[in-house]
Amino acid sequence: MAITYSEEIQVERAKTTKINSVDFNNLAFGKIFSDHMFVCDFEDGKWQTPKILPYQPITLQPSSKIFHYGQSIFEGMKAYKDENGSVFLFRPIDNCKRLNISAKRLAMPEIPEDYFMNGLKELLKIEKDWIPTSEGSALYIRPFMFATGEGFHASPADSYKLVIAFAPSGPYFSGDVKVLIEEKYSRSANGGVGFAKAGGNYAGQFYPTQLAKEKGYQQVIWTDDNTHEYIEEAGAMNIFVRINDTLLTVPTSDRILDGITRKSILKIAEDEGIKTEVRKIKVSELIEASENGSLKELFGAGTAAVVSPISGFGFKGKNYDLPKLEDTFGARLKKRITDIQTNKAEDPFGWRIKVC
Incomplete structure (x- = not known):
């Protein structure tokens, strides 16, 4: 380019x-x-x-x-x-x-x-x-x-x-990451600045995250500001959910950052033949999938960590553990992205730019 x-x-x-x-x-x-x-x-x-x-x-x-x-x-x-x-x-x-x-x-x-x-x-x-x-x-x-x-x-x-x-x-992260689904605080609201990378967005996250850490979690999963029924982001990252063999993520909006890693994952998943859906995801759907065994993966996606696997989450005083899989979508997609970034693989999308 x-x-x-x-x-x-x-x-x-x-x-x-x-x-x-x-x-x-x-x-x-x-x-x-x-x-x-x-x-x-x-x-x-x-x-x-x-x-x-x-x-x-x-x-x-x-x-x-x-x-x-x-x-x-x-x-x-x-x-x-x-x-x-x-x-x-x-x-x-x-x-x-x-x-x-x-x-x-x-x-x-x-x-x-x-x-x-x-x-x-x-x-x-x-x-x-x-x-x-x-x-x-x-x-x-x-x-x-x-x-x-x-x-x-x-x-x-x-x-x-x-x-x-x-x-x-x-x-950015090392070891297992456990997250708490937020029931009270909101990261952003409709008509606000959640889609912008404004410093105040992140300052507002620190206190609820601090409360989650006091309970033994490393991060929070943010929910919608109105009902807290829908998951939206994982800490400062976009969130991906794998139910059976479908990879889900939520649509961007006034409240959700249009992540560059998020867009890259969706494109690479399509290229790899992984079925994807961009739609709202209810907390209740996440709980049900965990309880019936169809929830296979949960991970955050962003520049700093690329892909950050989540090993478990908490909600209403109960913990839910993710299965330990040998071959994960998250690891597969992270390797594909990092191989493009470091010039170890072809870049069919025109994303990599040589500087010198």
Whole structure:
């Protein structure tokens, strides 16, 4: 896939590097950051000259509107290396488009695709040695934008900052993941911002998740805001349910993020001949399938974990365990995606983009 760029980038190199102090074989997720970051400011009604700078603190006035009205959005992506050292991205244009969907919903300026892609590509060229190659690892990419304009008036800011930062990371989850079906709290509501990757969406998840952890679970399964009868997402991920040999996921809406991994799984499942259904799923259907033995798999899907198998769930004080299968749809689909991402397999969908 060819991408053209047009905007010059000012580059200031870091005087020293932290890379020699990093154990790339034992990486936590999102705890270590590379030497440089991409920065571009929106001021006077237009995007200014983009820059690549040494990774550093960002200074803001106390009156900056990000602190008061929460105009903050982000994306999650990864970069990979193949065995020859070539660098690849996975569906980055989709991330840029989704970032702009989030920006529009929060009354923030949309980002020209060439600014985004050119900045990301040039930053990767500089930081390519930061891409880990051990199994399950990748260079996690965090583009984010927030309001820098000042004032206490409740209105959109007049200036914003776009940043792209990198974090070499290991697997997001390790071990069994047990989830609690949420009966009281909601992640989002109709007409809200649940479909956007807005920071406040995730802040609102922390407290119910904390309560679930106190009961021995790692995450929650969110249910609809009105009746709590339908499952919607698994923590910060889209959810997939396998009943017998059919793979189910719920439709996107105002409340549910249009996940890039979700879309990839559906397409690959179709290519693999796995029957899929995109429809509403009742909690009662999940319980019934678990009790009659037709519930075979439950997993979350997202950029960070790709596929995160769920070993069991809780509801109304009762635990339900998933069967331990030798050959799972989740493992099969994860391998197909990661093999495309790391250039170990053909990419018939045109998702993989070579950077350098």
